Amino acid sequence: MTDVTQSVETGAGTARVTWHRARRPERVLALGHGAGGGVEARDLQALARTLPAHGVTVALVEQPWRVAGRKVAPAPKTLDTGWRGVWPALAEPGLPVIAGGRSAGARVACRTAGELGAAAVLALSFPLHPPGRPEKSRAGELLEAGVPTLVVQGGRDPFGRPEEFPPGPYGLVEVPGADHGFAVAKRAEPDQDRVLEIIADAVAAWTVSLGSPG
Numbered sequence: 001m002t003d004v005t006q007s008v009e010t011g012a013g014t015a016r017v018t019w020h021r022a023r024r025p026e027r028v029l030a031l032g033h034g035a036g037g038g039v040e041a042r043d044l045q046a047l048a049r050t051l052p053a054h055g056v057t058v059a060l061v062e063q064p065w066r067v068a069g070r071k072v073a074p075a076p077k078t079l080d081t082g083w084r085g086v087w088p089a090l091a092e093p094g095l096p097v098i099a100g101g102r103s104a105g106a107r108v109a110c111r112t113a114g115e116l117g118a119a120a121v122l123a124l125s126f127p128l129h130p131p132g133r134p135e136k137s138r139a140g141e142l143l144e145a146g147v148p149t150l151v152v153q154g155g156r157d158p159f160g161r162p163e164e165f166p167p168g169p170y171g172l173v174e175v176p177g178a179d180h181g182f183a184v185a186k187r188a189e190p191d192q193d194r195v196l197e198i199i200a201d202a203v204a205a206w207t208v209s210l211g212s213p214g
Helices: 042-053 076-091 106-115 140-143 190-207
Strands: 004-010 013-020 028-030 058-060 099-100 120-124 149-154 173-174
Touching: 004 076, 013 042, 013 076, 028 042, 028 076, 028 120, 028 190, 042 058, 042 190, 058 076, 076 099, 076 106, 099 106, 106 120, 106 140, 120 190, 140 149, 149 190, 173 190
Parallel strands: 028 058, 028 099, 099 120, 120 149, 149 173
Antiparallel strands: 004 013, 013 058
């Protein structure tokens, strides 16, 4: 189906939502981007291409700072404000909304899931800690999401390898050989195309495991 782009005014400025609609949607998966890039990230685009065939409408959310052309992400509080402002548009179709995102976007989804009434959280490349600083753990944000949560993490992510994650009420899928952007080395196995398939297949299966809405 034809993608639709929508501008949404928030307390942090104008955000933008690009809808990739399922023909018979059962839920919405809202995906925010990271602090170092936008919705063109390979994993976000792979999910936008794949999930609509599984009854999931994907909404790619561009934070106001990206829409305004700025290069540096604002403080977490401002990111949360932007996400909250977009939420009514995400919920407008009347379907359960999964809050998701990659990196900083995953943190936003975790922090706000409870207050916004998210059905679940998808955390792609959750930045468990700054590279080389495991003592600066952000595990609390993940552990306190309060809703069904899936983490999809690269096996060599410097922001937190899968084995570094503490036990908790969430699922974790390791993407072998992938870094923070889910990139893999040339001639690696699995290769780049297969890595994106692994991510999309895992997320599709997880959305099914959440059960039928209602």
